[in-house]
Amino acid sequence: MASPKVAVVGAGVIGLSTALCITETCPCCSVTVLSDQFSPNTTSDVAAGMLIPHTYPDTPIHRQKQWFKETFTYLFAISNSAEASEAGIHLVSGWQVFKSTPKEELPFWSDIVLGFRAMSEAELLKFPRHRFGQAFTTLKCDCPPYLLWLEKRLKATGTQMYTRKVADLWELHPEYDIVVNCAGMGAQQLVGDKQLFPVRGQVLKVHAPWVKQFIRDGDGLTYIYPGIHRVTLGGTREKGSWNLSPDAGTTRDIFDRCCSLEPSLQRAQDIEVKVGLRPSRQCVRVQREDLSQGGVKLPVVHNYGHGAGGFSVHRGTANEAAHLVGECISALQGSSSRAKH
Amino acid sequence: MRVAIIGAGVIGLSSALCIHEQFHGLVPSLELEVYADHFTPHTTSDGAAGLWQPYLSDHGNLQETLWNKETFDYLLGHLHSPAAKEMGLFLISGYNLFTEPVPDPSWKNIVLGFRNLTPKELELFPGYSYGWFNTALMLEGRSYLPWLTNRLTQRGVKFFHKKVESFQEVSGDGVDVVLNCSGMRAGELQPDPELQPGRGQIIKVLAPWVKHFIITHDLKSGIYNSPYVIPGSEFTVLGGIYQHGNWSEENSAKDHKLIWDSCCRLLPALQKVKIVGGWSGLRPARPSVRLERESIRLGNLQAEVIHNYGHGGFGITIHWGCAMAAVRLFGSILQEKQQLATPPGPRL
Numbered sequence: 089m090a091s092p093k094v095a096v097v098g099a100g101v102i103g104l105s106t107a108l109c110i111t112e113t114c115p116c117c118s119v120t121v122l123s124d125q126f127s128p129n130t131t132s133d134v135a136a137g138m139l140i141p142h143t144y145p146d147t148p149i150h151r152q153k154q155w156f157k158e159t160f161t162y163l164f165a166i167s168n169s170a171e172a173s174e175a176g177i178h179l180v181s182g183w184q185v186f187k188s189t190p191k192e193e194l195p196f197w198s199d200i201v202l203g204f205r206a207m208s209e210a211e212l213l214k215f216p217r218h219r220f221g222q223a224f225t226t227l228k229c230d231c232p233p234y235l236l237w238l239e240k241r242l243k244a245t246g247t248q249m250y251t252r253k254v255a256d257l258w259e260l261h262p263e264y265d266i267v268v269n270c271a272g273m274g275a276q277q278l279v280g281d282k283q284l285f286p287v288r289g290q291v292l293k294v295h296a297p298w299v300k301q302f303i304r305d306g307d308g309l310t311y312i313y314p315g316i317h318r319v320t321l322g323g324t325r326e327k328g329s330w331n332l333s334p335d336a337g338t339t340r341d342i343f344d345r346c347c348s349l350e351p352s353l354q355r356a357q358d359i360e361v362k363v364g365l366r367p368s369r370q371c372v373r374v375q376r377e378d379l380s381q382g383g384v385k386l387p388v389v390h391n392y393g394h395g396a397g398g399f400s401v402h403r404g405t406a407n408e409a410a411h412l413v414g415e416c417i418s419a420l421q422g423s424s425s426r427a428k429h
Numbered sequence: 430m431r432v433a434i435i436g437a438g439v440i441g442l443s444s445a446l447c448i449h450e451q452f453h454g455l456v457p458s459l460e461l462e463v464y465a466d467h468f469t470p471h472t473t474s475d476g477a478a479g480l481w482q483p484y485l486s487d488h489g490n491l492q493e494t495l496w497n498k499e500t501f502d503y504l505l506g507h508l509h510s511p512a513a514k515e516m517g518l519f520l521i522s523g524y525n526l527f528t529e530p531v532p533d534p535s536w537k538n539i540v541l542g543f544r545n546l547t548p549k550e551l552e553l554f555p556g557y558s559y560g561w562f563n564t565a566l567m568l569e570g571r572s573y574l575p576w577l578t579n580r581l582t583q584r585g586v587k588f589f590h591k592k593v594e595s596f597q598e599v600s601g602d603g604v605d606v607v608l609n610c611s612g613m614r615a616g617e618l619q620p621d622p623e624l625q626p627g628r629g630q631i632i633k634v635l636a637p638w639v640k641h642f643i644i645t646h647d648l649k650s651g652i653y654n655s656p657y658v659i660p661g662s663e664f665t666v667l668g669g670i671y672q673h674g675n676w677s678e679e680n681s682a683k684d685h686k687l688i689w690d691s692c693c694r695l696l697p698a699l700q701k702v703k704i705v706g707g708w709s710g711l712r713p714a715r716p717s718v719r720l721e722r723e724s725i726r727l728g729n730l731q732a733e734v735i736h737n738y739g740h741g742g743f744g745i746t747i748h749w750g751c752a753m754a755a756v757r758l759f760g761s762i763l764q765e766k767q768q769l770a771t772p773p774g775p776r777l
Contacts, residue, residue, distance in 0.1 A: 168552075168553055169697055169698070170697040170698055170700055170701070172638065172697075173636070173698045174701070178638040178640060179553075179640065181522040181562075181640070181641065202547065202549055202550050203546075203550060203562055205542075207542070208542055211541050211542055214509075223542055225522075225550070297637065297663065298517075298519040298662040299519065300519065300640045301520055301521070301640075351509045351510075351511070351513070352513045354511065355514040355515075
């Protein structure tokens, strides 16, 4: 097998970063990205891209921590380089506030973000309805810039990208030797995963350039994330909703909740409303699966189900998926050399 | 009673507002008049980035530290008011960087969340081995001065576009008190060899991904002679020039290059930014702020002058504390003139 052909299905943050990792770890491959949507129309484009991990109930914590650490380290280096503004990666400081003290005062990621500490009494005065808070500095990946930057890096490696809706993974055989499934919410139909479910998120993107700090309510429902040009105000977590249309009542509610945390947002301008479906799962599926049909084998690597935490763990899961692709290649080369005998 | 305020920078306007807020209604026919040859956006206060941060050391001048604290607390109290955006007031966090450990500053307990930098944070700034992180405030002059002007206009304060050449010019003719908030040019009204320019120059750029202020310090070259980056609401300020005794308000190509090169070394991504302007200004530097009364004999008239100038590179940082102190001095003048039976109550 001279140059294994790898198809990556999906062009959100997971698909593009996985494709990039594959070109880095398996330089012998040719990689093609296939997706029905590219930036600015992916779920990733709706997300704020904040590196604040979501805890997956069924993934071991050490694995989640490893994914987050790898992602943070990778992005930290970019934020510190001349490419930071092009890649859309920047540091942002702020507060996570809780109405009642959480059971776990130190989340698993507290030693990975920068300067994590409990908020002082003086800082909490700004939030009369909240009793406890955490202050830290983390990273934000602004989209579309980050996705466009990934696409640019991919093109530089010779990776092709095509707009194409893949309805069945077997469509890709025999043109491709290995398929990487980064279809996000699309995996529900593509591979029939009933454990995957949407969690609808509506957000507002507003012009409020004086907001330099993030504020997040520990309940995960209300947040203010300043991006390069716009501030993302959120949000909702509607489990099971497939509705991609913005809801006016929800917009009003999000705006009010954010203004109660940051009153100056009353002066925000140019409110844009967006909706995304978080591709949620009890655990992220990063897994090899050798499909088989009528004696024919198709090696597949899954990398989907990141739900609310896609940006936080994207590079870590992409690395793991690329490693699994490497295993698939070895297996193929092993069997092809066996076939020669 | 007529009060003339000379100067329409942050000091003049805030002193005027503070006096009007405290004494309007208490003093019969109190009339305030502001005289200046430069108004916003052409004052020194307009050119400053607007970051609330005192110098590293108060040199034992506890009075100034108190005025700084009063200003910070006053502004913090306005953060949630509907006027905050119009005032140009918002929270901002950031970094102070050093090449060696330094004692904590006098303002460590005034700002929010003051702490030392962690080793990982210091990785962001090669060449710096020590530093602080804290949350402070921005008060942008180009918004704050118009806001102050609006408040004053609403209160019936009159403005006169005029270069005042002497105290005589504005005192007499019913003007009982003169507030001298003339900043850099106070020496033209009354010689003051202690007042010297601390020339600064800045480059304005579009770098909206920068959300923190970054102030580096070189203890040998002195305050603000080391690169700094301060993100505002419309553009980011790059600076790092402090030239004592230099009166030039022209942008210098040499200083521009120095600022540019040193800031790009600090933040490599700045290399690609769009430059939208530049500015030079003179910090009205003095060993300590001159905030005191003086009775001046002008012919057979006596004028009471309250001096409030010499705030160097911390005018915005200290302005409200000084305004309140000027109000107290004004109160004592009124008491002497028996305009007030007793000094105003606990509000002061």
